[in-house]
Amino acid sequence: MSGATHRSSRRAEPGAGPPPAAVGTTRRTLLRGLAGAAGAGLTGAALSGCSSPKDVARASTSDPWRQFAGTTLNFISENTAPTAAIAANLAPFTELTGIRVNIVTLELTALVQKVALDLASGQSQYQIIYADPYQVLAPYSKGLVDLRELAADSSVPHLTGGFGDFIPTQLEAAGKFEDRDKVFALPYDCPTMIWHYRKDLFDKHHDAMSNDLGFDPTPSADTTWDQYAAIAKWFNDKTDDIPYGTGHQAKQHDSLMCDFSNVLWSYGGDYFDNGKAVGSLGTTDPGRCRLGSDEAAEAAAFYDRLLASADPASRTWDWDGVGAAFRAGRIAMCPNWHEFAASNEATMPGKVGYARLPKGPARSASHYGGTGIGISANTLPNERRAAWLFTVWATAPRTQLANLKSRAGGGTPTRTSVYELPEVRKAEKRPSAMPNMLTANAVDEAWKPANIGLRPKIPMWNECDTAIYTQLSRMLLGDAKPAEAMRDTADRIDRIVARGWVS
Structure with missing residues (x-):
């Protein structure tokens, strides 16, 4: 998944389908x-005999x-x-x-x-x-x-x-x-993943939250993940306006890896050394996995605590699920892909705000998909x-x-050049004929080299992704401690990478 909103197929598939896999051959093989x-340059020879x-x-x-x-x-x-x-x-x-x-x-x-x-x-x-x-x-x-x-x-x-x-x-x-x-x-x-929040509720409760929490709760470049968690708990405990303060796409699915990665990077952790280079230009040989680091363990421990106070249904949601919950008024805020703004504005116009994701001890990181x-x-x-x-x-x-x-x-x-057009710039403010442009300030910050979050671009990523969200799910269910889940994931990824892509 690249992060964009799923839609049903609009056209029938043309022509005959590709040849089936041989009996007994796994899809991965x-x-x-x-x-x-x-990779061998098979661009002209027809293996199918046609x-x-x-x-x-x-x-x-x-x-x-x-x-x-x-x-x-x-x-x-x-x-x-x-x-x-x-x-x-x-x-x-x-x-x-x-x-x-x-x-x-x-x-x-x-x-x-x-x-x-x-x-x-x-x-x-x-x-x-x-x-x-x-x-x-x-x-x-x-x-x-x-x-x-x-x-x-x-x-x-x-x-x-x-x-x-x-x-x-x-x-x-x-x-x-x-x-x-x-x-x-x-x-x-x-x-790109950014912070979606109920601006109407943040405005309504601003003074009470400020007094109780000891900081300005308005999302900003200075807001930390610890403060995000405190805001979420405040909504849980102090108001009946909404059932839960935060929700997450924490289903055992690619979405869980996406959601967790924002926290991992913000804590200074990464999947491999030279994570930005591995995520941007990519490589066939990323080296050893670094999820066994102290930074990764700390990020996992925070994520586990954050999910403990989130809407319990988070463990059943992918990006569509958390987006629907946000629009239905179940949660006050969530990290989600910025292109969900169009749906937000259609359902609750003028009530939603958008910001770059909070920062951790190392930086702010917004997952690019x-x-x-x-x-x-x-x-x-x-x-x-x-x-x-x-x-x-x-x-x-x-x-x-x-x-x-x-x-x-x-x-x-x-x-x-599109962002520089006068009509597009105008759409960055309400009323907007292009509601996704209401996220412009948030994504502009998120796409800066210092803030963009890039998962590893390696040929064997699909298997690594599965290993990550499988172990994170074990952690969220209480079947593994955060540090243990990270170490087990690192061991699994090292075996995948060592085997390589082409046998």
């Missing part, structure tokens, strides 16, 4: 083998946008807000290019499996790929096109604003892997150029602005 195949595919036709025209008119492309994506917005308004792209795009939206795990199978097949059922940095880009980067080659191709439209228009931390985290000189995906969405879109390296030359047209259009400032306004989906821009 299959994907590891496919990663090796993709005849060689034909390239799409290229018309002789003076309009570079129309040279592949009549082509059909397939875009496979997680069911995210930007894709929902694009799916609802594809007509401008088709009118511009004459290209039809089928959009397949899936849950991320299913997407990863289909992408892996497609890359290993040597052909490209899906020309355009939602390249989750951790589950697609890191393990399969050699199966993706280096987009700088297409950006330099004078026969196709250029990338509006160039690579430099993308927010730098996002371009590296969502678009690159190990090699700074290659770009495998263009930043497409940017969900953004993803890019890339092009399969199995595509043939003209098909690849046609896919480039969609990739350029889908991430263009004009399209990102339209997505921001869309009632069908949304998301927030990944380009600096």
Whole structure:
């Protein structure tokens, strides 16, 4: 999961599905083998035994946008807000290019499996790929096109604003892997965890909280996690306006890793040495896991205490669950992805505030969950150029602005130039026609290099993620002490990393 709001699939999947896994082969073994195949440069040979595919036709025209008119492309994506917005308004792209795009939206795990199978097949059922940095880009980067080659191709439209228009931390985290000189995906969405709070209740009880707690409870750059916990307990004990002070996405699921990571990083802990580099540029060899450190144990102990006073249903919630609970008036505040602001404002307009997450002993850290879109390296030359047209259009400032306004989906821009538009700046204050922009100040702080939280971008991350949230769940159930849970997680991750990705 990249952190964006889930939505149901809007289009039927085109064509036949990929070949099934061999009987007796586990999904993990299959994907590891496919990663090796993709890594070996399997971009032309068809393992499936099918005849060689034909390239799409290229018309002789003076309009570079129309040279592949009549082509059909397939875009496979997680069911995210930007894709929902694009799916609802594809007509401008088709009118511009004459290209039809089928959009397949899936849950991320299913997407990863289909992408892996497609890359290993040597052909490209899906020309355009939602390249989750951790589950697609890191393990399969050699199966993706280096987009700088297409950006330099004078026969196709250029990338509006160039690579430099993308927010730098996002371009590296969502678009690159190990090699700074290659770009495998263009930043497409940017969900980031921030502090959502009931501003109406904070305002109502401000003086009483200040007197009782001995500090200003208004969320600010100086607010600490200890103060956050104290505010949560105050709401539990001192008011009947709302059942619980805080709620969390602490289900035994990827969401639990996301929620805990904010605290881990703020305490100075990390999953590996050089955590920022491992999270931004990525690596195939991250070294030994550092969850056995004192900082990680302290972070886990605090998180355990925090959850003990949170809404007990937190252990059943992912990001959607905690978002729904917040909108239903069960909790006064929560950490959640910033793109839930649109739903908040639709349900309780004017009652919600947004801030950067609290700081720990080391720093404030807000988990970034953004993803890019890339092009399969199995595509043939003209098909690849046609896919480039969609990739350029889908991430263009004009399209990102339209997505921001869309009632069908949304998301927030990944380009600096969009945030500088007068109408977008105006939308940062209520009344806002673009409610996600109400989080602008919070995410602007969160995306700064000192504050951005980046999980490890390594090929074996999916297994590591499972180990993390499994042990955290044991801790929250009382089956493991915080330090023990961290040590056991570190041991498990070390075994995963030592085994490597390709056997």
